[in-house]
Amino acid sequence: MAYHSFLLEPISCHAWNKDRTQIALCPNNHDVHIYKKAGNSWTKTHELKEHNGQVTGIDWAPESNRIVTCGTDRNAYVWTLKGDVWKPTLVILRINRAARCVKWSPKENKFAVGSGSRLISVCYFEQENDWWVCKHIKKPIRSTILCLDWHPNNILLAAGSCDFKCRIFSAYIKEVEEKPAPTPWGSKMPFGEVMFESTGTAGWVHGVCFSDSGNRVAWASHDSTVAVAEGGKSAVVTSLTSETLPLLCVTFITENSLVAAGHDCYPALFVYDAGKGAITFGGKLDVPKQSAQKGMTARERFQNLDKKATSDTKEAVLESLHKNSISQISLLDGGKAKCTKFCTTGMDGGMAIWDVKPLESSVGELRLVWMGWGNIYSCLGSTSLCFDTLCA
Amino acid sequence: MSKNTVSDRFRKVDVDEYDENKFVDEEDGGENQLGPDEAEVDSLIRQYPSSSFLTLICKGNLMEALQAVLKNPPINTKNQNVKDRAEGLVLKVLSSFKASDIEKGVQSLDKNGVDLLMKYIYKGFERPSENSSAILLQWHEKALSAGGVGCIVRVLTARKTV
Numbered sequence: 001m002a003y004h005s006f007l008l009e010p011i012s013c014h015a016w017n018k019d020r021t022q023i024a025l026c027p028n029n030h031d032v033h034i035y036k037k038a039g040n041s042w043t044k045t046h047e048l049k050e051h052n053g054q055v056t057g058i059d060w061a062p063e064s065n066r067i068v069t070c071g072t073d074r075n076a077y078v079w080t081l082k083g084d085v086w087k088p089t090l091v092i093l094r095i096n097r098a099a100r101c102v103k104w105s106p107k108e109n110k111f112a113v114g115s116g117s118r119l120i121s122v123c124y125f126e127q128e129n130d131w132w133v134c135k136h137i138k139k140p141i142r143s144t145i146l147c148l149d150w151h152p153n154n155i156l157l158a159a160g161s162c163d164f165k166c167r168i169f170s171a172y173i174k175e176v177e178e179k180p181a182p183t184p185w186g187s188k189m190p191f192g193e194v195m196f197e198s199t200g201t202a203g204w205v206h207g208v209c210f211s212d213s214g215n216r217v218a219w220a221s222h223d224s225t226v227a228v229a230e231g232g233k234s235a236v237v238t239s240l241t242s243e244t245l246p247l248l249c250v251t252f253i254t255e256n257s258l259v260a261a262g263h264d265c266y267p268a269l270f271v272y273d274a275g276k277g278a279i280t281f282g283g284k285l286d287v288p289k290q291s292a293q294k295g296m297t298a299r300e301r302f303q304n305l306d307k308k309a310t311s312d313t314k315e316a317v318l319e320s321l322h323k324n325s326i327s328q329i330s331l332l333d334g335g336k337a338k339c340t341k342f343c344t345t346g347m348d349g350g351m352a353i354w355d356v357k358p359l360e361s362s363v364g365e366l367r368l369v370w371m372g373w374g375n376i377y378s379c380l381g382s383t384s385l386c387f388d389t390l391c392a
Numbered sequence: 393m394s395k396n397t398v399s400d401r402f403r404k405v406d407v408d409e410y411d412e413n414k415f416v417d418e419e420d421g422g423e424n425q426l427g428p429d430e431a432e433v434d435s436l437i438r439q440y441p442s443s444s445f446l447t448l449i450c451k452g453n454l455m456e457a458l459q460a461v462l463k464n465p466p467i468n469t470k471n472q473n474v475k476d477r478a479e480g481l482v483l484k485v486l487s488s489f490k491a492s493d494i495e496k497g498v499q500s501l502d503k504n505g506v507d508l509l510m511k512y513i514y515k516g517f518e519r520p521s522e523n524s525s526a527i528l529l530q531w532h533e534k535a536l537s538a539g540g541v542g543c544i545v546r547v548l549t550a551r552k553t554v
Contacts, residue, residue, distance in 0.1 A: 118413070142415055163415065164551070203549040223549040224542035241503060243540025 001286075003321050004042060006035070007349035012055060013328060014345045018062035020332050024048075025345065026055035032069055034086075050077050050088045057102035057113070064108045070099035076113050076123070078132060091132040093121045103148045109176050112157050114145030120159055122171045122191075137169050137192045147207050147249075151214040155180040155189055158217050160205025166219040166229075168196040184215050184231030196235050201225050207249040207260070207329075212336035216272070220247035220260050228258070228272045228279060240270065240279035249329045253339035253356060259285065261326035261344055265318055267354060285354060286320045324348035417551055428461045428481055454489055458497050461485045462508050467552050475554060482512045487527050498534040506539040510547050511554050 007027045014025035022045070024034045032048040032055055053073030060067050067086065070076040074095050077088040093099060097116030104111045110124045113134075118141045123134040143162035150157055157171045170189035172180060185195040196217070198205075203222030210217050218228045224246050227239035247262035256274070261267040269282030296304075324347035332341040332353065345351045408414060461482050466474045489497055501509060513535060516528045535543065547553070 202546075202551055222545070224545045241507070241542060241546065243542040245541055246545055 001321060001352055001354045003350055003352045005348070005350040006042070009349055010324070010327070010347035011345040011349055011351065013058045014330065014343075014351070015058040015060040015067065016330060016332065016343070017060050018065070023351070024058050024060055024067055025351075026058060026069075027349075028054065030054060030071070030073075032058060032067070046086055048077075048079060048086050048088070051075065053098065056098065056100050059102050059104045059111065061104045061108040066104075066108070068102050068104060068111050070102040070113050070115075072098035074099060074115075076102060076111075076121075078111075089132065091123050091134065093123070093134055094136070095119065095121060097144075100144060100146055101148050103150055105150045105154050105171075106152055107154045107177075110154075110171065110173060112148050112150070112159075112171060114148050114159060114161075116144040118143055118145075120145055120148070120157065120169065120171075122157070122173065124173050124176045126175070135173065135191060137171065139192070140194065140197075141167075146205060149209050149217075151183070151185075151210050152212070153180055153183060153214060156183065156185060156195060156210075156214070158208045158210055158219075160208040160219050160221075162204045164202055164204065164221070166198040166201075166205045166208050166217065166221075166227075167194055168217060169194060185235070196229060196231070198227065198229060198237060200237055201227050201239055203246065206247065206262070207251075209251045209258070209336075211252045211255050213255060216252070216255070218250050218252060218258050218272075220250040220262065222246045226250060226258065226260055226270055226279060230274060236277065238272070238277050238279055240281065242268075242281060244268070248325060248327050249344075251329050251331060251339075251342065252336045253331070253334075253342065254337060257282065259329060259339075259342060261329055261346075263325045264320075265322045265325060265346070266320040267326065267329065267342075267344060286322075321352050322346045322348055322350060428464050428478055430477070430481060432460050454485065454493065455497060455500055457485045457488075458500070459505075462501070462505055462512075465508055465511075465554050467554055478554060479512060479515050483516055483524060483528075486512075486516075486531055487524070491530060494530055494534050498531070498538050501538075503539070506535055507543055507546050508554070510535050510539060510543045511550065514547050515554055 006025065009028040012026040012028050014023055016023050021037045022034055024032050026032050030051045030053060033044055034046040035042040036045045051069065051071040051073055053071045055069050055071045057070045058067060065081060067079040068076060074093065074097065076091040076093055076099060078091060079086040079088050093113055095115045095117040099113050099115045101114045102111055110122055113121045113123065115121065120137040121134040122137065123132050126133045141161055141163065145159050145161050147160040148157060154177065155170055155172045156168055158166065158168050160166045168185055170191060170193040172189050172191050180189055198219065201221040201223060205219050205221050207220040208217065215231050216228055218226065220226050224244060225239050225241050226247060227237055229235045229237045245263035247260040249262065250258055250260040253259050256272050258270045258272065259267050260270060266284050266286035268284055270279050271282045272279050322344065326344045326346040328345050330343050331339050332343050334340040340356055341353060343351060343353050466478050498506065513528050513532050516524055
């Protein structure tokens with residue numbers, strides 16, 4: 001794993017370009033900075049200044065190379081690269097509260113913005129007027145939308161909200177696309193139709209993710225649970241209550257395993273077993289180096305007793321790579337089906353790149369067994385995964 | 393001065409009640425929830441476990457009492473009396489445990505049981521009586537090692553609690 005500290009303030013949001021050489025991030029202010037990878041370090045190449053409020057969401061479309069940003073100033077901008085300059089185009093979202101998250105659809109002809117106005121704005125480009133137009137999904141959302149993810153069919157949109165529910169909506173825009181084929185989530189998909197609404201978890205839904213096939217959706221909720229729903233006639237929901245602090249972001253790395261991270265400052269692996277209908281905790285993915293235990297002098301012991309009222313030798317220092325909550329995970333290599341690298345950014349202003357390469361070991365550790373066509377079934381014994389350090 | 397500044401009754405109007413965007417929790421049929429059965433729990437506290445004569449020394453079948461009192465939690469009911477009665481019963485059972493048995497008691501519960509126990513513990517903290525806080529703190533320590541921080545987070549984020 002590699003860790004790079006960009007700033008001292010939190011990184012509000014980030015997005016990678018197609019070949020992962022550039023990263024756009026918001027340094028907790030009104031701008032977006034684009035950094036380019038130069039050997040082992042990062043140099044700032046562009047500053048996108050247009051928003052009047054903190055930028056809360058960035059997404060970089062890999063094929064069309066457009067960036068969409070949204071902010072607390074209730075606006076969204078679509079940025080296109082003209083020569084060496086990024087030019088913004090304002091998108092009127094018609095919301096009266098801050099925008100919270102934005103995502104390009106898989107075909108990059110639409111994007112969705114979740115906002116505090118209790119609605120989702122689905123925006124598409126209207127050729128005749130040369131203008132981005134938006135449609136609203138309002139019912140039955142009752143609070144802020146915190147996170148969004150698109151289904152691979154470009155129509156369905158999963159949204160996690162502060163009204164404690166994760167829902168799948170249809171965002172079918174007849175002006176830009178054909179009628180969709182039926183999916184396990186349903187066959188009739190008019191715009192704004194609720195295909196699935198979660199039950200069984202309480203707490204704000206901080207992160208939501210479709211699996212690579214789109215047949216499963218996972219969400220992380222503020223009551224320290226992570227849940228997976230499988231589409232079907234009646235969607236089957238399985239959830240796991242964890243013993244850690246709430247998770248803020250979750251993503252599939254194979255069809256059966258999830259990586260999630262949050263206020264505990266380390267990414268954790270979860271494995272979903274559809275046959276048994278259970279999610280199990282796969283282990284912490286951050287294995288800190290064991291620091292040498294120093295003996296304490298009597299003076300240090302007395303000082304500790306005086307300062308902290310305890311002679312405990314354990315230091316109150318976080319051993320994880322990130323020193324503050326992790327707020328966003330993005331996949332770098334391999335996609336949601338076979339991810340080999342992912343990146344996390346957090347409130348400590350740092351970005352870490354994690355390499356996923358489970359090593360087979362003798363005593364029942366993570367084993368990936370291939371069954372059939374690209375169907376990965378992972379089974380877990382103990383709780384450790386080993387990582388190679390990323391050579392930058 | 394004009395007439396309409398005489399009365400200040402308008403200051404007592406709760407404007408949030410009239411907000412059409414106000415979030416209303418889903419109604420869940422809670423009328424039939426009566427909380428743990430008092431008679432059953434009482435009998436289990438006083439009951440002698442049916443094994444050997446040595447058990448005359450140890451009083452009561454506390455493990456079963458714990459399981460019984462954590463059944464049927466009055467989560468969805470709006471009746472405050474039911475909730476108070478349930479809390480009182482739980483406190484009675486928790487206080488009758490010996491300090492050394494608390495850990496065993498917590499181990500006998502499943503994940504949901506530990507979450508529920510933590511909810512009752514925090515409810516008990518809200519209204520401390522003479523010795524209740526000390527006992528509850530001992531239970532809290534053991535429940536924390538079983539359920540982790542996530543257990544406490546679930547107490548804090550629960551919309552409907554005991």
